[in-house]
Amino acid sequence: MRSLDDLLAEGVSGRRVFLRADLNVPLDKTTRAITDDGRIRASLPTVQALRDAGARVIVSAHLGRPKGAPDPQFSLAPVAARLGELLGTTVPLTADVAGDDARAKAEALGDGDVLLLENVRFEAAETSKDDAERGKLADRFAALADVYVDDAFGAVHRKHASVFDVAQRLPRYAGRLVARELEVLTRLTTDPLRPYVVVLGGSKVSDKLAVIEALLPKVDRLLVGGGMCFTFLAAQGHGVGRSLLEADQVDTCRRLLAEAGDRIVLPVDVVCAPEFSAEVETTVVPVDAIPDGQMGLDVGPRTVEAFGAELGNARTVFWNGPMGVFELAPFQAGTRGVAQAVAAVDGLSVVGGGDSAAAVRQLGLDEDAYGHISTGGGASLEYLEGRELPGLVVLADGSGQ
Numbered sequence: 096m097r098s099l100d101d102l103l104a105e106g107v108s109g110r111r112v113f114l115r116a117d118l119n120v121p122l123d124k125t126t127r128a129i130t131d132d133g134r135i136r137a138s139l140p141t142v143q144a145l146r147d148a149g150a151r152v153i154v155s156a157h158l159g160r161p162k163g164a165p166d167p168q169f170s171l172a173p174v175a176a177r178l179g180e181l182l183g184t185t186v187p188l189t190a191d192v193a194g195d196d197a198r199a200k201a202e203a204l205g206d207g208d209v210l211l212l213e214n215v216r217f218e219a220a221e222t223s224k225d226d227a228e229r230g231k232l233a234d235r236f237a238a239l240a241d242v243y244v245d246d247a248f249g250a251v252h253r254k255h256a257s258v259f260d261v262a263q264r265l266p267r268y269a270g271r272l273v274a275r276e277l278e279v280l281t282r283l284t285t286d287p288l289r290p291y292v293v294v295l296g297g298s299k300v301s302d303k304l305a306v307i308e309a310l311l312p313k314v315d316r317l318l319v320g321g322g323m324c325f326t327f328l329a330a331q332g333h334g335v336g337r338s339l340l341e342a343d344q345v346d347t348c349r350r351l352l353a354e355a356g357d358r359i360v361l362p363v364d365v366v367c368a369p370e371f372s373a374e375v376e377t378t379v380v381p382v383d384a385i386p387d388g389q390m391g392l393d394v395g396p397r398t399v400e401a402f403g404a405e406l407g408n409a410r411t412v413f414w415n416g417p418m419g420v421f422e423l424a425p426f427q428a429g430t431r432g433v434a435q436a437v438a439a440v441d442g443l444s445v446v447g448g449g450d451s452a453a454a455v456r457q458l459g460l461d462e463d464a465y466g467h468i469s470t471g472g473g474a475s476l477e478y479l480e481g482r483e484l485p486g487l488v489v490l491a492d493g494s495g496q
């Protein structure tokens with residue numbers, strides 16, 4: 096895999112660089128203001144290095160999941176403004192993804208200038224399953240530039256035109272963020288210092304079961320909290336009231352618990368409430384006494400203590416997914432407690448996942464206390480699962496361009 100330093104050594108002054116970045120940031124539902132600009136900031140080292148070297152930088156990115164056509168709510172306009180502020184320059188946004196406006200603005204770039212293409216997912220071909228469809232869009236992307244740099248670590252698991260196909264058409268390089276993410280995640284997959292403890296939370300049980308399956312043979316402890324713990328608690332025979340439950344996954348969870356023995360650690364108590372609300376009255380109950388009409392919306396204090404004790408012994412930790420509905424004050428304590436315990440780990444601590452990284456920042460915790468905060472949600476999990484990630488496969492392929 097060629098690096099950004101290889102490109103800089105070759106000389107990039109005056110060359111047009113198609114830079115795929117992951118600028119998929121959370122927006123406020125009503126104001127559309129960016130609520131966490133972590134991913135934009137994470138992309139700065141590569142953009143800045145290219146500018147300093149005199150490259151003409153054409154940034155491409157996606158935002159959310161629009162349905163393959165222009166949709167103003169998914170415009171990258173707020174991202175262009177924030178990127179410009181952070182770089183101390185103006186970053187124009189193109190009106191189309193790879194059409195006349197993109198071509199004209201790319202043509203007009205001077206050395207060190209930065210341009211942002213409108214949301215690549217406004218083109219249905221970007222995410223198409225059809226290789227030829229994606230290929231046609233990739234041809235248009237490739238015509239804009241001389242070289243391709245991928246710094247969109249959070250999207251390397253997607254076989255999309257701007258991640259995979261365009262890379263086949265140009266000399267390709269990995270950006271600084273991709274390099275840093277791989278360096279750290281490789282330390283988790285290759286001989287991690289032990290005990291190696293993984294903490295999983297969040298809400299997507301079915302998405303994460305494959306990860307649990309793949310990680311179980313490799314970890315010493317797997318601590319499960321967040322919305323996904325209730326399917327495991329149900330598998331142990333507990334009533335979970337109205338908590339998040341994926342009933343069709345209960346059997347799989349039962350099998351995983353049997354295989355894992357004491358390696359899977361579940362909560363012992365939970366914070367319950369009758370509804371998702373910041374004003375609601377909450378109760379802490381043991382996991383075998385969740386009232387019928389209530390939902391478990393955070394792990395309880397005894398669980399934080401138990402998870403903290405496991406994390407206190409650990410030398411390598413990976414944490415993905417909040418322990419509760421951290422967006423609402425009454426359900427923040429579990430995520431805060433685990434985040435603090437992960438920060439205090441004597442060894443390598445890695446936080447992965449958009450929501451977990453946002454939780455660290457929103458709860459006012461010190462980002463520098465962590466070994467690494469990954470920008471990848473699905474991407475970091477699939478990497479740890481050992482899957483082949485299209486965006487990385489194409490970067491590593493030395494054939495052709």
Ligand SMILES: Nc1ncnc2c1ncn2[C@@H]1O[C@H](COP(=O)(O)OP(=O)(O)OP(=O)(O)O)[C@@H](O)[C@H]1O
Pocket residue numbers: 296297298299321322323339391392393415416417418419420421422447448449450451452471472473
């Ligand atoms: N007990 C719970 N009940 C319902 N929802 C919960 C519970 N605990 C956590 N959540 C929700 O889970 C969501 C995060 O889950 P998700 O699986 O998306 O995390 P992530 O992997 O960090 O994020 P991403 O996939 O975006 O990178 C949060 O919005 C949080 O409110």
Ligand SMILES: O=C(O)[C@H](O)COP(=O)(O)O
Pocket residue numbers: 117119159160249250253449471472473474
């Ligand atoms: O948010 C993410 O994990 C990445 O930006 C990828 O987004 P996607 O899951 O919509 O492909």
